[in-house]
Amino acid sequence: MAKHDYEMTWKDLQIGCIVTEPGSASQYKTGDWKSQHPVWNKERCIKCGMCYLFCPEPCIGQDAEGYFEANLFYCKGCGICAKECPTTAIHMVEEEG
Amino acid sequence: MSKRVGMEASFAIAEAAKLAETEVVAAYPITPQTHIVERLSEIVADGELDAEFICVESEHSAMSACIGSSAVGARTFTATAGQGLELMHEVLYVAASSRLPIVMAVANRALSGPLNVWGDHSDVMATRDCGWIQYFTENAQEAFDLTLCAFKIAEAPEVLFPLMVHLDGFHVSHVVEPLYLLEKEEIAGFIPPLRYPFPLDPRKPVTMGAFAPPVLYTESKKALEVALRSTKETILRVWKEFGDAFGRYYNPVESYRAEDADTLLLAIGSFTETATVAIDTLRDRGEKVGLIRLRLWRPFPFDEVRAALRSAQQVIIFDRAISLGGPGGPLCSEIKSALYQEPKKPKIVSFIGGLGGRDITPQQFEQMFARCRELIDKKIDVEYETIGVRE
Numbered sequence: 001m002a003k004h005d006y007e008m009t010w011k012d013l014q015i016g017c018i019v020t021e022p023g024s025a026s027q028y029k030t031g032d033w034k035s036q037h038p039v040w041n042k043e044r045c046i047k048c049g050m051c052y053l054f055c056p057e058p059c060i061g062q063d064a065e066g067y068f069e070a071n072l073f074y075c076k077g078c079g080i081c082a083k084e085c086p087t088t089a090i091h092m093v094e095e096e097g
Numbered sequence: 098m099s100k101r102v103g104m105e106a107s108f109a110i111a112e113a114a115k116l117a118e119t120e121v122v123a124a125y126p127i128t129p130q131t132h133i134v135e136r137l138s139e140i141v142a143d144g145e146l147d148a149e150f151i152c153v154e155s156e157h158s159a160m161s162a163c164i165g166s167s168a169v170g171a172r173t174f175t176a177t178a179g180q181g182l183e184l185m186h187e188v189l190y191v192a193a194s195s196r197l198p199i200v201m202a203v204a205n206r207a208l209s210g211p212l213n214v215w216g217d218h219s220d221v222m223a224t225r226d227c228g229w230i231q232y233f234t235e236n237a238q239e240a241f242d243l244t245l246c247a248f249k250i251a252e253a254p255e256v257l258f259p260l261m262v263h264l265d266g267f268h269v270s271h272v273v274e275p276l277y278l279l280e281k282e283e284i285a286g287f288i289p290p291l292r293y294p295f296p297l298d299p300r301k302p303v304t305m306g307a308f309a310p311p312v313l314y315t316e317s318k319k320a321l322e323v324a325l326r327s328t329k330e331t332i333l334r335v336w337k338e339f340g341d342a343f344g345r346y347y348n349p350v351e352s353y354r355a356e357d358a359d360t361l362l363l364a365i366g367s368f369t370e371t372a373t374v375a376i377d378t379l380r381d382r383g384e385k386v387g388l389i390r391l392r393l394w395r396p397f398p399f400d401e402v403r404a405a406l407r408s409a410q411q412v413i414i415f416d417r418a419i420s421l422g423g424p425g426g427p428l429c430s431e432i433k434s435a436l437y438q439e440p441k442k443p444k445i446v447s448f449i450g451g452l453g454g455r456d457i458t459p460q461q462f463e464q465m466f467a468r469c470r471e472l473i474d475k476k477i478d479v480e481y482e483t484i485g486v487r488e
């Protein structure tokens with residue numbers, strides 16, 4: 001996307017609001033309304049991948065060491081990952097502001 | 098050369114869709130539109146037109162299928178009426194906002210209830226704001242000519258809007274009339290091939306019908322509105338080209354014996370032809386009356402309407418629809434709003450009639466002129482009056 005949606009004027013829209021760039025929806029920040037976000041405690045994590053499987057978004061991925069983490073650009077703060085983690089390695093932290 | 102034939106208006110529209118080399122027809126039969134698609138299905142079945150004829154289970158599906166076929170860049174035609182147009186309602190907006198140049202004939206019909214299959218303009222008025230180009234035709238010749246023009250207008254690269262060709266249910270759709278049909282050779286080249294800029298194509302994927310959140314919806318509507326208004330230029334150009342080529346000219350607002358008239362009648366659709374008989378009678382009696390026929394409905398021809406009504410003292414507006422609980426005739430309220438900011442404006446008298454297929458005679462049009470004078474002379478202020486209603 002050349003411009004962010006909030007920068008686009010009506011003249012910038014393609015005819016019929018057609019989106020000509022495949023996959024551009026991934027550039028849309030959908031994680032901007034969460035009231036809490038997950039924080040990982042790597043010491044407790046056993047890398048079982050349950051959080052990754054259960055995230056409805058799905059926005060949890062693995063880092064280079066095999067630990068899991070959420071991409072907060074998309075995370076909705078639903079808390080399912082924290083609830084499902086068998087070792088309580090994840091806890092939810094309130095958003096500020 | 099074009100040949101003069103006797104033909105039902107519905108069949109003439111089917112002939113126009115054939116001459117335009119329509120590629121896809123998706124339609125559901127509904128009175129009084131049925132003969133249009135019935136005839137087209139025969140034309141396709143007989144191999145006279147190489148098109149896909151998609152039989153669907155409802156008008157909602159018909160318009161949805163049309164959106165799909167238009168989205169891949171196929172020339173697409175359908176037709177409907179009344180309840181059918183209503184069942185399409187939500188999808189009509191999608192066709193417009195997606196800028197898909199679907200051409201649709203609408204045999205104007207009353208809306209239930211009570212159930213009524215006959216003609217009036219309730220269906221048109223209910224789809225007024227859906228973003229389609231819309232114009233009226235008043236006889237078989239106009240229905241034929243303006244269906245042909247519709248493809249050229251809708252598909253013009255600077256337009257790309259769906260377009261409704263309105264004709265009165267039964268009063269036009271089912272009447273056999275003499276008309277000049279154009280031959281294939283004559284029309285050759287008149288409608289260039291459709292080149293939709295972003296057709297659905299796996300080799301060049303695009304997303305159509307994506308959602309627009311609050312941050313973009315307003316911009317999308319502004320873009321659509323500006324684009325729809327700007328189609329008028331092309332509409333005028335195509336009508337002029339058609340006139341130059343075939344000798345029959347069309348205009349957004351047309352008049353009959355309106356020069357020097359102090360009282361004008363403004364109406365839409367086929368009843369304007371009946372009204373000309375009344376105008377002739379009254380003119381013979383020395384009355385300065387004339388007729389204004391509104392052909393282009395969307396985009397609304399504000400300048401032409403204002404110019405046509407500028408010198409009249411009184412304007413009678415005849416509606417074949419009613420805005421229940423609202424300002425009466427929808428046509429009348431649009432004309433009034435077009436004139437509101439004008440420094441000098443005529444008095445406006447509103448009549449509603451011809452609902453659900455009821456005829457309006459020339460004598461009744463004469464009575465409207467007489468009643469208009471009476472209301473103005475006696476300074477009687479009424480929102481509107483209903484013609485021929487039994488009290």
Ligand code: SF4
Binds near residue numbers: 037056
């Ligand atoms: S809070 Fe919900 S959305 Fe965010 S990472 Fe956890 S499961 Fe996924």
Ligand code: SF4
Binds near residue numbers: 046
């Ligand atoms: S569910 Fe808990 S233990 Fe399993 S990978 Fe995720 S954070 Fe680690």
